[in-house]
Amino acid sequence: MEALTNRVKVMERKPMTFVEKIYLWNIMKGMMITLKHFFKKKATIKYPEQKRPFSPVWRGLQILNRDEEGRERCTACGLCAVACPAEAITMEAAEREPGEENLYREEKYAAKYEINMLRCIFCGLCEEACPKDAIYLSETFTPSNYTRESFIYNKSDLLIPDPKTDPQGFAKARGNRAKKEEV
Ligand code: SF4
Ligand code: SF4
Numbered sequence: 001m002e003a004l005t006n007r008v009k010v011m012e013r014k015p016m017t018f019v020e021k022i023y024l025w026n027i028m029k030g031m032m033i034t035l036k037h038f039f040k041k042k043a044t045i046k047y048p049e050q051k052r053p054f055s056p057v058w059r060g061l062q063i064l065n066r067d068e069e070g071r072e073r074c075t076a077c078g079l080c081a082v083a084c085p086a087e088a089i090t091m092e093a094a095e096r097e098p099g100e101e102n103l104y105r106e107e108k109y110a111a112k113y114e115i116n117m118l119r120c121i122f123c124g125l126c127e128e129a130c131p132k133d134a135i136y137l138s139e140t141f142t143p144s145n146y147t148r149e150s151f152i153y154n155k156s157d158l159l160i161p162d163p164k165t166d167p168q169g170f171a172k173a174r175g176n177r178a179k180k181e182e183v
Pocket of ligand 2: 073074075076077078079080081091110129130131132133134135
Protein backbone atom coordinates (compact mmCIF):
# COMPACT_ATOMS: atom_id res chain seq x y z
CA MET A 1 0.00 0.00 0.00
CA GLU A 2 1.37 3.41 -0.92
CA ALA A 3 2.23 5.73 2.00
CA LEU A 4 0.21 8.98 2.27
CA THR A 5 3.21 11.05 3.45
CA ASN A 6 6.97 10.83 3.13
CA ARG A 7 7.34 10.70 6.95
CA VAL A 8 6.74 7.00 7.26
CA LYS A 9 9.12 5.27 9.65
CA VAL A 10 9.74 1.69 8.76
CA MET A 11 10.08 -0.39 11.93
CA GLU A 12 12.31 -3.36 12.02
CA ARG A 13 10.54 -6.35 13.54
CA LYS A 14 13.11 -8.26 15.54
CA PRO A 15 12.44 -11.94 16.19
CA MET A 16 11.58 -12.67 19.85
CA THR A 17 14.19 -14.29 22.04
CA PHE A 18 13.43 -17.48 23.95
CA VAL A 19 12.85 -15.58 27.25
CA GLU A 20 10.52 -13.17 25.48
CA LYS A 21 8.62 -16.03 23.91
CA ILE A 22 7.74 -17.67 27.26
CA TYR A 23 6.72 -14.25 28.75
CA LEU A 24 8.24 -15.27 32.08
CA TRP A 25 10.18 -12.05 32.59
CA ASN A 26 7.15 -9.90 31.75
CA ILE A 27 4.95 -11.91 34.11
CA MET A 28 7.53 -11.45 36.86
CA LYS A 29 7.70 -7.71 36.16
CA GLY A 30 3.91 -7.51 36.43
CA MET A 31 3.91 -9.50 39.68
CA MET A 32 6.59 -7.19 41.13
CA ILE A 33 4.35 -4.18 40.46
CA THR A 34 1.38 -5.99 42.08
CA LEU A 35 3.54 -6.91 45.08
CA LYS A 36 4.78 -3.33 45.44
CA HIS A 37 1.19 -2.04 45.62
CA PHE A 38 0.18 -4.85 47.99
CA PHE A 39 2.30 -3.38 50.80
CA LYS A 40 1.53 0.26 50.04
CA LYS A 41 -1.03 2.24 52.04
CA LYS A 42 -4.41 1.77 50.31
CA ALA A 43 -5.85 4.80 48.54
CA THR A 44 -9.40 3.48 48.81
CA ILE A 45 -11.62 2.73 51.81
CA LYS A 46 -14.54 0.34 52.34
CA TYR A 47 -17.32 2.91 52.10
CA PRO A 48 -19.97 3.00 53.58
CA GLU A 49 -18.64 0.83 56.46
CA GLN A 50 -15.63 3.14 56.70
CA LYS A 51 -15.93 6.88 56.29
CA ARG A 52 -13.26 9.47 55.78
CA PRO A 53 -13.05 12.26 58.37
CA PHE A 54 -14.46 15.51 57.07
CA SER A 55 -12.45 18.67 56.93
CA PRO A 56 -13.33 20.93 59.89
CA VAL A 57 -14.44 23.57 57.40
CA TRP A 58 -16.58 21.17 55.38
CA ARG A 59 -19.96 22.65 54.44
CA GLY A 60 -22.69 20.04 54.18
CA LEU A 61 -26.40 19.83 54.78
CA GLN A 62 -27.93 22.77 56.69
CA ILE A 63 -29.17 22.31 60.22
CA LEU A 64 -31.56 24.50 62.19
CA ASN A 65 -30.26 24.94 65.69
CA ARG A 66 -31.96 24.78 69.09
CA ASP A 67 -30.74 26.22 72.37
CA GLU A 68 -29.84 24.09 75.40
CA GLU A 69 -33.50 24.09 76.51
CA GLY A 70 -34.61 22.73 73.13
CA ARG A 71 -36.18 25.98 71.89
CA GLU A 72 -35.86 26.91 68.22
CA ARG A 73 -33.33 29.69 67.80
CA CYS A 74 -34.59 31.00 64.47
CA THR A 75 -36.50 34.27 64.68
CA ALA A 76 -37.50 34.36 61.01
CA CYS A 77 -35.63 37.60 60.39
CA GLY A 78 -34.98 36.56 56.79
CA LEU A 79 -31.32 37.55 56.71
CA CYS A 80 -30.25 34.08 55.58
CA ALA A 81 -32.73 34.21 52.68
CA VAL A 82 -31.46 37.66 51.67
CA ALA A 83 -27.83 36.51 51.85
CA CYS A 84 -28.47 33.34 49.85
CA PRO A 85 -27.11 33.84 46.32
CA ALA A 86 -29.08 30.86 45.03
CA GLU A 87 -32.43 32.02 46.45
CA ALA A 88 -32.82 28.60 47.99
CA ILE A 89 -34.41 29.63 51.29
CA THR A 90 -38.06 30.49 51.85
CA MET A 91 -39.82 31.07 55.16
CA GLU A 92 -42.98 32.32 56.79
CA ALA A 93 -42.83 34.14 60.11
CA ALA A 94 -45.32 33.79 62.97
CA GLU A 95 -45.79 35.45 66.37
CA ARG A 96 -45.10 33.35 69.45
CA GLU A 97 -48.27 32.79 71.51
CA PRO A 98 -48.32 32.91 75.31
CA GLY A 99 -47.33 29.47 76.61
CA GLU A 100 -45.02 28.76 73.66
CA GLU A 101 -41.93 30.15 75.38
CA ASN A 102 -40.62 26.61 75.79
CA LEU A 103 -40.81 26.07 72.00
CA TYR A 104 -39.45 29.27 70.52
CA ARG A 105 -36.64 31.38 71.94
CA GLU A 106 -37.72 34.66 70.36
CA GLU A 107 -41.09 36.41 70.07
CA LYS A 108 -41.14 35.70 66.35
CA TYR A 109 -40.35 32.30 64.86
CA ALA A 110 -40.35 30.54 61.49
CA ALA A 111 -43.68 28.77 61.07
CA LYS A 112 -42.40 27.52 57.73
CA TYR A 113 -38.74 27.23 56.75
CA GLU A 114 -37.65 25.53 53.55
CA ILE A 115 -34.38 25.05 51.71
CA ASN A 116 -34.30 23.81 48.14
CA MET A 117 -31.22 21.59 48.09
CA LEU A 118 -31.22 21.50 44.29
CA ARG A 119 -30.56 25.23 44.31
CA CYS A 120 -28.17 25.36 47.26
CA ILE A 121 -24.48 25.70 46.42
CA PHE A 122 -23.35 25.11 50.02
CA CYS A 123 -21.57 28.44 50.17
CA GLY A 124 -22.31 28.96 53.88
CA LEU A 125 -23.50 32.57 53.50
CA CYS A 126 -26.76 31.76 55.33
CA GLU A 127 -24.72 30.60 58.32
CA GLU A 128 -22.61 33.74 58.28
CA ALA A 129 -25.63 36.04 57.94
CA CYS A 130 -27.58 34.54 60.85
CA PRO A 131 -27.48 36.74 63.99
CA LYS A 132 -29.04 34.04 66.19
CA ASP A 133 -26.70 31.09 65.56
CA ALA A 134 -29.82 29.38 64.22
CA ILE A 135 -28.51 27.82 61.02
CA TYR A 136 -25.25 26.13 60.19
CA LEU A 137 -23.87 23.74 57.65
CA SER A 138 -23.22 20.31 59.12
CA GLU A 139 -20.94 17.40 58.25
CA THR A 140 -23.67 15.51 56.42
CA PHE A 141 -24.26 14.96 52.73
CA THR A 142 -27.66 15.65 51.25
CA PRO A 143 -28.90 12.09 50.60
CA SER A 144 -29.63 11.12 47.01
CA ASN A 145 -33.25 10.80 45.97
CA TYR A 146 -35.49 10.22 42.96
CA THR A 147 -37.89 13.19 42.96
CA ARG A 148 -37.27 16.92 42.87
CA GLU A 149 -39.81 17.50 45.68
CA SER A 150 -37.79 15.33 48.06
CA PHE A 151 -34.92 17.82 47.83
CA ILE A 152 -37.04 20.57 49.36
CA TYR A 153 -36.20 20.30 53.05
CA ASN A 154 -38.67 21.72 55.51
CA LYS A 155 -38.26 22.69 59.15
CA SER A 156 -38.75 19.19 60.53
CA ASP A 157 -36.02 17.88 58.20
CA LEU A 158 -33.60 20.62 59.24
CA LEU A 159 -34.12 21.00 62.99
CA ILE A 160 -31.58 19.28 65.23
CA PRO A 161 -32.94 16.82 67.81
CA ASP A 162 -34.57 18.24 70.92
CA PRO A 163 -32.22 17.82 73.92
CA LYS A 164 -35.22 16.94 76.11
CA THR A 165 -36.20 13.92 74.00
CA ASP A 166 -32.90 13.03 72.31
CA PRO A 167 -29.96 14.38 74.33
CA GLN A 168 -27.42 12.24 72.43
CA GLY A 169 -28.62 13.42 69.02
CA PHE A 170 -28.56 17.02 70.22
CA ALA A 171 -25.04 16.64 71.68
CA LYS A 172 -23.80 15.05 68.42
CA ALA A 173 -25.25 17.86 66.30
CA ARG A 174 -23.83 20.50 68.65
CA GLY A 175 -20.50 18.66 68.64
CA ASN A 176 -20.21 19.15 64.90
CA ARG A 177 -20.94 22.83 65.40
CA ALA A 178 -18.30 23.13 68.14
CA LYS A 179 -15.67 21.53 65.88
CA LYS A 180 -16.33 24.20 63.24
CA GLU A 181 -16.12 26.98 65.81
CA GLU A 182 -12.63 25.80 66.85
CA VAL A 183 -11.26 26.38 63.34
S1 SF4 B 1 -25.40 27.46 51.76
FE1 SF4 B 1 -25.43 29.25 50.36
S2 SF4 B 1 -26.73 28.59 48.68
FE2 SF4 B 1 -27.12 27.15 50.33
S3 SF4 B 1 -28.90 27.94 51.41
FE3 SF4 B 1 -27.07 28.77 52.43
S4 SF4 B 1 -26.67 30.75 51.44
FE4 SF4 B 1 -28.07 29.60 50.11
S1 SF4 C 1 -31.92 31.16 60.32
FE1 SF4 C 1 -31.01 32.98 61.26
S2 SF4 C 1 -30.88 34.47 59.58
FE2 SF4 C 1 -32.28 32.87 58.92
S3 SF4 C 1 -34.29 33.66 59.49
FE3 SF4 C 1 -33.59 32.36 61.18
S4 SF4 C 1 -32.60 33.77 62.60
FE4 SF4 C 1 -32.78 34.86 60.65
